[in-house]
Every structure is written in structure tokens, then in C-alpha cells.
Amino acid sequence: MTEQIRRVLVRSLEDITIEEVPAPVPGDDELLIRTTVVGVCGSDTHAAAGHHPFVDLPYRPGHEAVGVVAVAGKGAEDFAPGDRVIIEPNLYCGRCPQCRSGRYNICQELKVFGCQTPGAMADLFTIPADRVHRIPDGMTDIEAALVEPLATPVHAVAKAGDLTGRTVVVLGAGPIGLLVLAAARHAGAAKIAVTDLLPGKRDRALRLGADTALPADATDLADQAHAALGGPADVVFDCVAREQSIAQATDLVTKGGTIIVVGVGAAGTTPVRLDLVQDREIRIEGTLMYTGDDYRTAMSLISSGAIDTAEIVTATYPLQDAAKAFAASVDPEQVKVLVTVDGP
Ligand SMILES: [Zn+2]
Numbered sequence: 001m002t003e004q005i006r007r008v009l010v011r012s013l014e015d016i017t018i019e020e021v022p023a024p025v026p027g028d029d030e031l032l033i034r035t036t037v038v039g040v041c042g043s044d045t046h047a048a049a050g051h052h053p054f055v056d057l058p059y060r061p062g063h064e065a066v067g068v069v070a071v072a073g074k075g076a077e078d079f080a081p082g083d084r085v086i087i088e089p090n091l092y093c094g095r096c097p098q099c100r101s102g103r104y105n106i107c108q109e110l111k112v113f114g115c116q117t118p119g120a121m122a123d124l125f126t127i128p129a130d131r132v133h134r135i136p137d138g139m140t141d142i143e144a145a146l147v148e149p150l151a152t153p154v155h156a157v158a159k160a161g162d163l164t165g166r167t168v169v170v171l172g173a174g175p176i177g178l179l180v181l182a183a184a185r186h187a188g189a190a191k192i193a194v195t196d197l198l199p200g201k202r203d204r205a206l207r208l209g210a211d212t213a214l215p216a217d218a219t220d221l222a223d224q225a226h227a228a229l230g231g232p233a234d235v236v237f238d239c240v241a242r243e244q245s246i247a248q249a250t251d252l253v254t255k256g257g258t259i260i261v262v263g264v265g266a267a268g269t270t271p272v273r274l275d276l277v278q279d280r281e282i283r284i285e286g287t288l289m290y291t292g293d294d295y296r297t298a299m300s301l302i303s304s305g306a307i308d309t310a311e312i313v314t315a316t317y318p319l320q321d322a323a324k325a326f327a328a329s330v331d332p333e334q335v336k337v338l339v340t341v342d343g344p
């Protein structure tokens with residue numbers, strides 16, 4: 001008899017259950033991986049609420065996955081049972097112009113493992129071996145679970161160009177905003193201001209090294225930020241991506257400065273002050289996910305101790321309590337919520 005495994009099934013935020021299904025079998029060039037830790041992402045709760053433009057319900061989540069190789073399929077023998085790994089969930093075609101230029105994070109046929117395919121919030125899962133990275137020695141599974149969430153900020157920060165000595169504003173102190181803060185600091189930013197509506201999140205940003213944390217709803221936000229940074233910001237990272245935040249970004253950024261849109265925008269049209277964008281030569285650039293290079297940077301950042309894991313990982317739940325993990329993840333006082341898997 002084939003082994004039965006547990007796998008999380010999300011129909012809505014209120015309907016998150018565990019399904020029992022036969023264990024998947026690795027095909028050629030695939031690995032069968034036993035999950036140890038898997039993160040709940042903002043995109044997961046967004047999808048469960050029915051708001052994610054690219055994730056259809058029901059779905060089987062889990063793209064921030066850490067595990068141990070159980071079986072290496074034919075052609076995947078570079079890995080061996082027992083290897084500790086993290087997955088890089090972007091599944092790309094390898095043929096389109098974007099893939100051929102190395103920008104496979106924006107592949108024309110991009111699918112995300114655990115978003116458009118069954119994910120790793122399960123006892124076992126299969127994935128192509130080329131979508132897997134070995135975990136460096138000395139890195140814990142909990143730390144490894146932060147590599148994927150950190151890789152997006154690392155990619156976003158790289159898009160902003162050389163940050164050495166520059167001034168930065170990060171709009172939004174959720175998990176992505178806090179990790180943008182850490183990545184920007186590591187990239188040499190001189191002064192960083194973080195904004196958020198919630199005092200608890202502003203305090204956390206300060207503990208994680210922000211020079212200033214400002215209330216996002218302050219009517220004189222630009223004045224406060226200018227005072228803290230000594231002038232308009234060289235770079236603004238918009239981790240909120242709503243009408244108000246992009247308006248703040250165009251207000252806060254210096255002439256010739258850069259706005260990086262990191263948050264997932266609402267579907268449809270978001271107004272932007274095009275007159276200011278043109279007149280001030282403001283560059284607005286989007287950023288999506290990451291590539292392997294960003295993973296390697298994120299791993300070395302974590303290995304170097306630059307990320308205070310205890311400030312980022314605020315709750316963990318066993319697999320059978322996945323519904324509770326999702327509910328906790330919606331709480332704005334939480335940062336990163338993890339699900340741990342110990343086998344059936
Ligand atoms: Zn994620």
C-alpha cells in the first residue's frame with residue numbers, strides 16, 4: 001500500500017483543512033522531499049482571502065519550504081537522501097527571452113510552486129532537483145525558512161543600484177518591509193526610515209536597525225522623513241503598493257531618485273502622480289521574486305547573523321494546526337509565522 005500523507009488544502013481563510021492523499025512519487029530529475037518547516041507568506045493569506053490576482057482557490061500552499069531529501073529520482077543523483085534543502089519555487093520555461101537572459105523570475109510562463117501547483121505544506125512533496133538549494137552547514141531549519149522571504153527583498157535592493165551611503169525610506173514594516181530594511185542596511189545604506197501605521201511594527205523596525213520609524217498616516221510624513229534623513233530619500237521601497245503609499249513615495253523621493261515597488265498592488269488601476277514622475281525624473285521600477293543569485297546572497301546574509309531570527313519568526317504551529325497558522329499570520333502584530341512538520 002502506498003504511504004498516505006497529509007497536505008494542507010485552502011478553500012478560504014475560514015476553510016483550511018488537511019487532506020490525506022497518496023505520497024507523491026518523484027519523476028525523472030525530481031526529488032521527493034520530507035518537509036520540516038514551511039512559512040506562511042503574505043501571498044498565502046492574500047490568496048486564502050480570495051484577493052491574490054494569480055492564485056485560484058482552492059489551492060495547496062507551501063512555497064517557503066525547508067526539508068530533507070527522501071528520494072532522489074533518476075537524473076537527480078546530485079542529491080542524496082538526508083540532504084537538507086530549501087526550495088526556490090519559481091518554475092520557469094527556460095526558453096523565453098526573459099529566461100534566456102537570466103531573468104527567469106519574470107519568465108513568460110512563470111508558475112510558482114505552492115501557488116499554481118501543489119505546495120510543500122505537507123508531509124512530502126516532489127519538485128525538480130534544479131529548484132532546490134542545499135542548506136549551508138550551521139544554518140538551522142528555522143533560519144533556512146527565512147531564505148525565500150529574504151530573497152525577494154535582496155532582489156528588490158539589488159534593483160535599486162548601489163545603496164552605499166544613500167538614504168532610504170521603506171514604506172510598510174511587515175515581513176517584507178523589515179527584511180528590505182535588513183537587506184538595504186547590508187547593502188550599505190547610510191540612513192533608513194521605515195513607516196508603518198502600527199506602533200508595535202515601528203518599534204520592531206527600530207529594534208531591527210531602522211534609524212527612524214515614522215507613523216504612515218502622519219500628515220507631515222514628508223517633513224518628518226526629510227528631517228530624519230537630511231533631505232529627500234535617494235530610494236523609496238514601496239512594500240504597501242496602494243494609492244496612498246505610491247503618493248507618499250513620489251513625495252518622499254529626491255529628484256532623480258528611485259522608487260522600487262515591492263508590494264503586490266491591488267488588481268486594476270492605481271493612480272500615480274505622473275507629472276512629478278516626469279518633472280523630477282523619478283524612476284519607478286517593479287520587482288518580482290528572485291533568482292538563484294538572490295538566494296545565495298540571502299543565505300550568506302543569514303549565515304553572517306545579519307538577520308535577527310527571533311524578531312522575524314514570531315510564531316510556529318504544527319502542520320495539523322495550519323488553519324491557526326493562517327489565522328495568526330493575518331494578525332498585523334505577527335511577522336513571520338512558520339508551520340513545522342514532524343511526519344504523520
Ligand atoms: Zn513567500
Ligand SMILES: [Zn+2]
Nearest residue numbers: 093096099107
Ligand atoms: Zn521562460
